[in-house]
Amino acid sequence: MNILEVNHLNIHDIHIGEPIVKDISFDLQQGQCLAIVGESGSGKSVTCRSIMKLNPSSLQQSGSIVFQGIDLNTLTDQQMRKRRGKQIGMIMQNGMSAFDPSCVIGTHLRETLGQHYGWNRSKIDERMHIAMHSVMLNHPDRLMNRYPHELSGGMLQRIMIALTLVLEPDILIADEPTTALDMLSQQEVMAQFIRLRHTLGCSMIFISHDLGAVRHIADHILIMKDGKVIERGETEQLFTAPRQEYTRDLLSARFALDNHFRQLMERKEG
């Protein structure tokens, strides 16, 4: 069963008078993970934000986005707001800037959970503590009282994942969640994403330009270039037999980098 269907999505920037996303259609099945891969400016993030209706008003979108049988374009702002976070969740690229810098982390968590569940403070703290322990964050009560600048990007990323664990959304959109992290944190965060998928069984849209990360988590891949989908397919099929020149370039660039890195390491060891 399809949980999300995006049909003929077009996004137009009225300031520069140019289309950013051109006639994109895709669907997402229950429990499936779809990766959207492409270079910067290919329209990946804008596409995902249009699903949550979070693009600025200067970006006009047309086409239908059907979530659990309901066209999101027909919803009021209030109805849409109730779905954000609770049914369609999002993990941001940069944890360092995702939280209000003048409030402690707990503020955002309590406001969000209070909004969706109406829980009191102690219930929220209790649930967050469990979730934070499960993403390997120790001393949750101390973390809740820390300011964003006092924590690392990887920790903030895991706090977002912990919040998602409590919210249990039907779809999770992860917008390049590992790009701003160092190698070690990337691996930890990826492991948490894979666990999160198994725990919640939710569908996922994973935006990335890291093909290595995508291969571990995605069932299907969309390759985007200049606002268009140029190739789509199952992950293994796309890795072993890419049809488009651009996809081959992306893959070979990735492997060339890998090989270059491996050679460097071997030389260093030798």
Add this chain to the structure above:
Amino acid sequence: MGMYIIRRMLLAVPLLWAISLLTFILINLSPMDPAVVVLQAQGVPSITDELIERTQQQLGLDQPFLVRYLNWMLDCLQLDFGNSYITGQSVWALIGPAFLNTLRLTLVSAVSIIAVSVLLGVLCALQAGRVLDKSVRTLAFILTAIPSYGLAALLVWYFSVRLDLLPTSGMDSYRSYILPVLIITISYAGLYFRNVRSSMLSNMNKDYVLYGRASGLPERVITMHILRNSLQVAISIFCMAIPIILGSTVVVENVFAWPGLGSLSIRAILSRDFPVIQAYVLILAVSFVIFNAISDMINAAMNPKLRNGL
């Protein structure tokens, strides 16, 4: 936070000392001999060298510079600014009530400026680019371009003379405050609301706003977060506006015959009443330092990153 406040206050001490030294040096650089000023004010017909010498001795002006400075500074610490050369009254008795009158006008104006700037800034930012935003900005541009004495004359003519609603001058009741406060508010809020607006607009594009929306927070809550972060810039400006208004109410005070510091300082400067001028400069400089420290403390309370910066 407690440590921050203590460190910030300690930092103000050397600054205050430097200000007192500078004030004293500047006044002493004046080519006019204070003894001559005093003798002229007393209406002495022929000022002889002997007379000048005797007056200098009486005023303690024959002592070395550093001794005079130390004496003056120690007196100042006890709020004793000496006596006026012209009237012979204690400077504190002259300047104290005038300072309080100006402070009252300034504080009422500051509250009004902050309320108007924040309100207009937030409104314009939420409506950015629309008719309301454009018309408020155009109107503010025109109003701030009119010099305050022109605006004062216009408002006095309309509200006090034609409609006979408000007093033209003096400081009798709360009604006396309305016009001066209105004029000061227009000239400052017309500038400051732009800071609030642009700061709001730049915060609206931040990631934390997007994540707040993506988490399903209501716009009301998100606006409060934006406001909290935007006001940090505005608070510094507001706090620094208070001493600026204190020192620049001269025009408004003269138009409305407000018995404040502005009118007093002009009189002191014209008659070269050095102790009064010294006290006036010192009080203004000290209020700059104090309000600057207050603004830093408020900012540190709002922005945790600043707390470790000192």
